[in-house]
Amino acid sequence: MKVVHLKTKNRSELLDITQNINKMIPKDLDVGICIVYIPHTTAGVTINEGADPSVQQDILNQLNQLVPWDQSLFRHLEGNSAAHIKASLVGSSVTILVENSHLQLGTWQKIFFAEFDGPRHRKVFLTFIHK
Amino acid sequence: MKVVHLKTKNRSELLDITQNINKMIPKDLDVGICIVYIPHTTAGVTINEGADPSVQQDILNQLNQLVPWDQSLFRHLEGNSAAHIKASLVGSSVTILVENSHLQLGTWQKIFFAEFDGPRHRKVFLTFIHK
């Protein structure tokens, strides 16, 4: 298992971690998969467009609209229930195919650490499985 | 493949299945992954905070608010479209890293069976892949 350490800068943020993951791919991985796992409960991981940063902002804004921070319904006393809910909507792991030690992403795809309760020091767990 | 059998008690419920999964991990699994798969269309699986049960309640309440049970729009005659939609939002599988036969969860993370149309008898499929 490999661990990537991150420092997020905002309360909500999509941080492109594609290069962090690329650096960790074993040189001898002909065919296999990469699992990206987020060991946090107020953050997740998602794959989406990296070319236009507006897309990332639109995703975060829409999630904030769907799950607003301040709701009288919430009972969790830490006050960050919205972040927990967004983590479950986005998910805590993604699996990507690997060939010749390269992630098989689509043309516009980047892998994003999805921070929902930052800024914080965060970790990403990675593993690679040979076919 | 291993199968865990569950009995949910409520219409909506997050049932902590971390211990059920822990019991199934092969003793000889040095490094690998665990795949948790839900073979149902009105339930899912999610990883989130286990310490404060309010978090689970806040997640379920928010999902009910986003996807209310009774909507004139729904065409599916069984009347449980909301449960199908929540299943697709939360997802039907999670992958967790394993080292020395231990799930590599974050400090606050637990694995939850997400019941959206209970109470019912349910199943969870598990498999473990060696690196």
Next chain:
Amino acid sequence: MKVVHLKTKNRSELLDITQNINKMIPKDLDVGICIVYIPHTTAGVTINEGADPSVQQDILNQLNQLVPWDQSLFRHLEGNSAAHIKASLVGSSVTILVENSHLQLGTWQKIFFAEFDGPRHRKVFLTFIHK
């Protein structure tokens, strides 16, 4: 890695790809997993009920209600931010267990390519890992 080529017909569509995947399963796969990966940023993959097509329509309608196409908030100039957001909500990969070269789906489950910005030519990446 195997690639399935698709042609979607609508702006929003859940296209059943279960048979496309079944055809790709190696004959000698006793026990393992199948990873279905979508290399697009305005489409995803989800597992849900296949028997009644109303379920698929209800899922798409509800997603359109949660994330409407036209919003003054959106900044991405291509105008398809709603599709990007739905892709992140539904997810870009699923993992399914395989035994004796058969996908271990639940009774009512089918695997759907989730088109959110069609009609388009699309691809699905597949890989199979032996246990």
